[in-house]
Amino acid sequence: MVYATYEFYQEGFGGDEIPQDSFSRLAKRSSEYINMVTFERAMAFSDDNDLLKKACCAVAEAIKINEEGGGVVAESVGRITKNYAAGVTNTPNEEERLSIAVRRYLLATGLLYLGV
Numbered sequence: 001m002v003y004a005t006y007e008f009y010q011e012g013f014g015g016d017e018i019p020q021d022s023f024s025r026l027a028k029r030s031s032e033y034i035n036m037v038t039f040e041r042a043m044a045f046s047d048d049n050d051l052l053k054k055a056c057c058a059v060a061e062a063i064k065i066n067e068e069g070g071g072v073v074a075e076s077v078g079r080i081t082k083n084y085a086a087g088v089t090n091t092p093n094e095e096e097r098l099s100i101a102v103r104r105y106l107l108a109t110g111l112l113y114l115g116v
Contacts, residue, residue, distance in 0.1 A: 001031060001035075001043055002024075002027050002028050002031045002056070003027070003030070003031045003034065003042070003052045003053050003055070003056035004027050004030075004031075004052075004053040004054075004056035004057050004060070005027075006020050006023040006024070006027075008050070008053050008057070009023060009027075009057045009060070012050060012053060012054070013053070013054055013057040013058075015057050015061065017061050017064060018060060018061060018064055022064070023060065026060040026061075026063050026064055027056055027057075027060050029060070029063055030055075030056045030057075030059035030060040030063060031056055033059055033063075033098060033102070034052065034055055034056060034059060034102060034106070037099075037102055037112060038106070038111040038112060041111050042106075042111055045109065045111060051105045051106060051109060052105075052106070054105045055101070055102050055104070055105035055106050058101035058102070058104055058105060059098055059101045059102050061101070062097045062098050062100070062101040063098070065097060066094045066097060066098070
């Protein structure tokens with residue numbers, strides 16, 4: 001089950017980072033990640049506020065960033081350049097990036113609860 005469509009990504013989520021030809025693959029991987037971290041409880045979740053759709057889009061964007069090698073480590077604007085040394089940055093690693101994206105929308109739903 002894929003939780004979001006490209007139409008929702010653009011209109012409901014306001015996304016513009018993922019091209020249409022890549023969205024289906026990324027949304028599928030994102031939905032698989034959501035199912036994993038929710039122990040597949042997401043499939044039966046009543047989503048009146050589109051939280052699963054939004055989480056799917058956010059995780060898809062995080063997966064895209066991970067596939068591209070992570071966040072920006074060097075940036076130049078005109079003659080101004082910023083570089084960050086490895087290990088001295090606050091940039092999240094791949095798993096942290098996915099976790100932050102899914103928690104932003106699903107933390108208050110109880111779907112991520114690990115207890116009994």
